[in-house]
Amino acid sequence: MEHSSHSPHHSGKIKINIWQILTIAFAIILIVSIFTQGFTSFQKLSEKKAEELVVTFVNDNIPGASSSIVSSEKTSGVYKLRLSVNGQEGDSYLTTDGKLLFPTAIPLDQPLNTQGQDANTQPSAPSGPVDVAIGNGAVLGNQDAKTTIIEFSDFQCPYCERFYSETFPQLKKEYIDTGKAKLIFRNFPLSFHENAMPSALAAECAKEQGKFWEYHDKLFENQQALDSSSLKKYALDLKLDINKFNDCFDNKKYQSEIQQDIQDGQSAGVTGTPSFFINGIPLEGAQPFSAFKAVIDSQLNQ
Numbered sequence: 001m002e003h004s005s006h007s008p009h010h011s012g013k014i015k016i017n018i019w020q021i022l023t024i025a026f027a028i029i030l031i032v033s034i035f036t037q038g039f040t041s042f043q044k045l046s047e048k049k050a051e052e053l054v055v056t057f058v059n060d061n062i063p064g065a066s067s068s069i070v071s072s073e074k075t076s077g078v079y080k081l082r083l084s085v086n087g088q089e090g091d092s093y094l095t096t097d098g099k100l101l102f103p104t105a106i107p108l109d110q111p112l113n114t115q116g117q118d119a120n121t122q123p124s125a126p127s128g129p130v131d132v133a134i135g136n137g138a139v140l141g142n143q144d145a146k147t148t149i150i151e152f153s154d155f156q157c158p159y160c161e162r163f164y165s166e167t168f169p170q171l172k173k174e175y176i177d178t179g180k181a182k183l184i185f186r187n188f189p190l191s192f193h194e195n196a197m198p199s200a201l202a203a204e205c206a207k208e209q210g211k212f213w214e215y216h217d218k219l220f221e222n223q224q225a226l227d228s229s230s231l232k233k234y235a236l237d238l239k240l241d242i243n244k245f246n247d248c249f250d251n252k253k254y255q256s257e258i259q260q261d262i263q264d265g266q267s268a269g270v271t272g273t274p275s276f277f278i279n280g281i282p283l284e285g286a287q288p289f290s291a292f293k294a295v296i297d298s299q300l301n302q
Contacts (some may be wrong), residue, residue: 001285045098129280138212141182152188155199195226202231204254
């Protein structure tokens with residue numbers, strides 16, 4: 001699951017918590033480093049060089065990121081660097097030799113938060129339900145279905161694509177196509193995905209012509225090509241009225257509606273993508289079909 005600011009989807013963390021996904025791996029590296037050679041034997045890197053190294057690394061390795069140093073200090077044998085990433089601030093830590101970067105501090109008195117990783121295990125009993133607005137989201141399935149699944153998603157998010165390719169087909173076959181559940185899609189483009197908002201705008205323009213779900217599928221099946229020219233090509237592929245589509249897309253006709261999606265998601269506690277609410281019960285991340293089945297069946301049996 002990818003996290004955004006607000007809170008997500010990934011926060012005493014960077015609001016968008018771009019690096020939260022890497023926390024566990026970095027924690028392991030940190031432990032190994034401490035118990036092998038520690039930090040004291042490393043050749044020291046100057047503070048200025050440390051700043052330059054981190055900014056370059058973030059900008060080169062995180063799609064759409066634009067970072068700068070707000071402040072820096074040496075503490076506990078590491079450099080503590082306060083970064084501004086796309087206008088949002090958070091702390092990172094760099095070993096003084098410049099070899100290990102830790103995207104966030106890990107509090108040892110709290111359970112490790114693994115949100116932001118795709119879940120491969122059965123989740124704990126979900127909390128909820130949460131009051132979630134439906135808004136103007138596209139609906140797939142029987143309007144009168146007993147179970148409502150609200151999805152907050154980002155077309156550029158790799159975990160959202162994983163849900164689409166690995167979980168959605170079975171979910172659709174067993175629950176949506178049989179009339180037991182309906183899926184409502186709401187946009188939640190993350191700020192550090194440069195093509196997420198344009199893709200959401202394009203999808204809403206396709207929805208205007210009755211082709212939202214076909215366009216939705218195109219985007220997830222072509223996630224590596226979400227530039228403007230590609231978005232317009234997909235409209236042509238689906239035989240949309242291209243003049244109408246281009247006018248809608250170029251003028252960002254549905255930007256305020258997408259902003260409302262984001263606001264409603266934040267109000268419901270969404271912090272990253274994908275996030276789901278099944279009759280208000282939250283389910284976060286690229287969960288397996290079994291996780292959805294457990295919650296949906298419990299709702300259907302009530």
